[in-house]
Amino acid sequence: MPELPEVETVRRGLEHFVTGFTFRSAHNLHPRVLKPASIAPLSAVEGSRIVSINRRGKFLWFTLDNDLALVAHLGMSGQFLVAQRDRPHPKHVRARFSLKRGFKSHDLLFSDQRTFGWLSVEELTDGVPQSALHIALDPFDKAFDRNAVIVEMKSRKAAIKSVILNQEIMSGVGNIYADESLWRAKIHPEIPACDLGVKKIESLIDAAVEVMGEAVTVGGTSFDSLYINVNGESGFFETSLAAYGQEGEPCPRCGTAIRRIAFANRSSHFCPKCQVKSRRKTKG
């Protein structure tokens, strides 16, 4: 379930294990793993050295030493795995890369059960691949302009949850962290963004940064294990979710049962007492 924190965890894992390595071979093992917009087959990366691993929102890419990038989106279920001899061969392997640096070598696998993820070879524009150019900066980017994002959000008539999920305004937030952020900021998901005060939108962005930052911290604690480190499992969900997936469970703040509504083709979870739609005050 990769959103920004999971993708960042994968990025850190890859940075640790494959930076400086050269692609010795690249094998495409599934007819849909290569994004149609890719300018070349996966084998185009053979012979290239990995300079850095980069991320914007949920888009991930390997910057190579030849102005190209191997771009990856994990979709719903994509994973990178460093193949290990003593581990069983993972299922749903869509691509296999053989890497080497000096006497060291290992295989990197891209596994994706539901095949919503993809890989592509792309050119970079100012260090950003073609397919991620339309994606807005995420709040962890050094160049992230918080005030500009607040102004943009405030100008939208759409429901605040749609706005915070819109990757072209601010990237990185998916359905889970949207619900968690809205819960922390005490905002009902269906309130039009333009009806919210600047302070409220500010607190929502801060909540998103906070909750995703915590998730990255938890996900990043597994650095001792090669396997866990790159597979994108954060372990965050089991203990720390206040709203997402908690329908019927008590709100950790007030004890009211969390509600689930179908919204924007997805589920939204919120506390009907803490996150009220109208600002009408109770009489008396």
Add this chain to the structure above:
DNA sequence: GGAAATGTTTACCG
């Protein structure tokens, strides 16, 4: 058996 689940893109309608 049916619904729901994660994300993105595209289409269609108002």
Add this chain to the structure above:
DNA sequence: CCGGTAAACATTTC
């Protein structure tokens, strides 16, 4: 242009 909705992609789990 904006926004809401749905469908498409695939598979597994409840």
